[in-house]
Amino acid sequence: MPRQGKLLIAASGTGGHLFPALAVAEELPEYEIHWLGVRDRLEQQLIPPRYPLHTIHFSGVQGKTPWAKLRPLWQFWGAFWQTRQLLKQGHFQGVFTTGGYIAAPAILAARSLGRVALLHESNALPGKVTRWLAPWCTLVALGTPASLAYLKSKRLNLRVTGTPVRPDILHPGDLALPIPKDVPLILVMGGSQGAVAINRLVRETVHHWLDAGAWVVHLTGNNDPDAQGVQHPHYLVFPFFEPMGPLLHRADIVISRAGASALAELTLTGTPALLIPYPHAAEDHQTVNAEVLVSAGAAEMIPQSALTGDRLGRIILEWLGQPQKLQAMAENARQLAMPNSSQQVADLIRMLIPTP
Numbered sequence: 128m129p130r131q132g133k134l135l136i137a138a139s140g141t142g143g144h145l146f147p148a149l150a151v152a153e154e155l156p157e158y159e160i161h162w163l164g165v166r167d168r169l170e171q172q173l174i175p176p177r178y179p180l181h182t183i184h185f186s187g188v189q190g191k192t193p194w195a196k197l198r199p200l201w202q203f204w205g206a207f208w209q210t211r212q213l214l215k216q217g218h219f220q221g222v223f224t225t226g227g228y229i230a231a232p233a234i235l236a237a238r239s240l241g242r243v244a245l246l247h248e249s250n251a252l253p254g255k256v257t258r259w260l261a262p263w264c265t266l267v268a269l270g271t272p273a274s275l276a277y278l279k280s281k282r283l284n285l286r287v288t289g290t291p292v293r294p295d296i297l298h299p300g301d302l303a304l305p306i307p308k309d310v311p312l313i314l315v316m317g318g319s320q321g322a323v324a325i326n327r328l329v330r331e332t333v334h335h336w337l338d339a340g341a342w343v344v345h346l347t348g349n350n351d352p353d354a355q356g357v358q359h360p361h362y363l364v365f366p367f368f369e370p371m372g373p374l375l376h377r378a379d380i381v382i383s384r385a386g387a388s389a390l391a392e393l394t395l396t397g398t399p400a401l402l403i404p405y406p407h408a409a410e411d412h413q414t415v416n417a418e419v420l421v422s423a424g425a426a427e428m429i430p431q432s433a434l435t436g437d438r439l440g441r442i443i444l445e446w447l448g449q450p451q452k453l454q455a456m457a458e459n460a461r462q463l464a465m466p467n468s469s470q471q472v473a474d475l476i477r478m479l480i481p482t483p
């Protein structure tokens with residue numbers, strides 16, 4: 128048996144799944160933590176070497192043709208079996224997962240061995256894996272109380288904890304960018320992979336914002352061939368930026384997709400946002416995420432289909448001239464913030480998997 132608590136974290140693919148899991152891992156120095164991921168995904172770059180990374184081959188259970196349906200099932204069985212062997216041979220006491228495909232083999236393997244499975248769901252509309260497997264979990268932690276409406280069974284062990292964020296969101300240092308203190312700053316971001324459609328709209332109109340005296344930081348992601356299409360000394364383009372904390376605190380307006388982590392961060396930094404949900408997100412879950420902020424007066428939402436560069440340009444110019452509106456949005460955002468989420472989830476792990 129291990130001499131300290133031993134935990135397997137299953138989180139893969141996007142910043143939205145990896146950052147909350149990393150934030151919780153950092154709160155648990157007394158545990159030996161290993162990571163379960165998938166080859167060639169973001170975890171390969173983001174997970175520090177102190178958490179040994181084990182990879183399985185699994186990409187979900189969707190498919191249209193009979194063969195396409197069957198292959199993932201076969202893959203799932205392989206992933207389940209590999210995870211079960213890892214848990215058993217490594218004497219892990221339990222699994223913590225932030226949802227997504229990898230959560231399925233991780234939860235089922237842990238429960239088949241009678242070990243703890245704690246799932247954190249950050250989206251307001253819980254993903255399919257969460258809805259299907261919540262009854263198997265020892266406990267499900269939720270990023271927002273809005274999710275409770277979708278998880279009504281009395282058999283579920285639920286806690287609303289908020290979504291864990293990286294420490295620099297809560298305790299930002301100085302922003303290491305040469306932006307003057309007294310200019311308005313617009314931040315454009317599209318989730319951990321960027322959003323090419325938003326990037327295009329912004330490039331169509333950004334010169335109007337720059338002419339109005341604003342500075343713009345644009346996080347384009349790595350998949351935009353035209354990312355460098357506009358050049359201006361006050362328009363700063365990065366494929367990916369870290370640390371986000373100082374940047375979100377400094378920004379006066381954020382234009383963003385509506386992934387759960389980004390929204391949790393916006394509430395903690397109190398940053399007014401124009402949200403453009405990713406139109407192809409599973410079950411349109413980003414719209415449901417965005418509605419939580421919109422109904423609290425913390426953000427406004429526009430579907431991508433209703434947006435042109437010109438319209439986006441005019442909205443942001445109007446906002447730049449309405450500091451009181453922005454201040455009210457910022458205050459409303461802060462009302463939604465749940466700042467000690469990482470500690471709460473870490474405490475749940477300590478409760479379920481006590482260290483010897």
Ligand SMILES: CC(=O)N[C@H]1[C@@H](OP(=O)(O)OP(=O)(O)OC[C@H]2O[C@@H](n3ccc(=O)[nH]c3=O)[C@H](O)[C@@H]2O)O[C@H](CO)[C@@H](O)[C@@H]1O
Nearest residue numbers: 141142143144146318319346367368371386387388389408
């Ligand atoms: C396209 C898609 O389906 N995305 C989903 C994905 O998250 P996805 O990673 O797309 O989006 P999130 O908003 O949840 O997370 C993005 C994270 O990346 C960080 N960031 C972003 C840009 C950058 O340059 N630097 C940086 O650090 C943000 O600060 C944030 O922490 O999983 C989330 C959690 O299930 C879902 O809510 C999202 O809908």
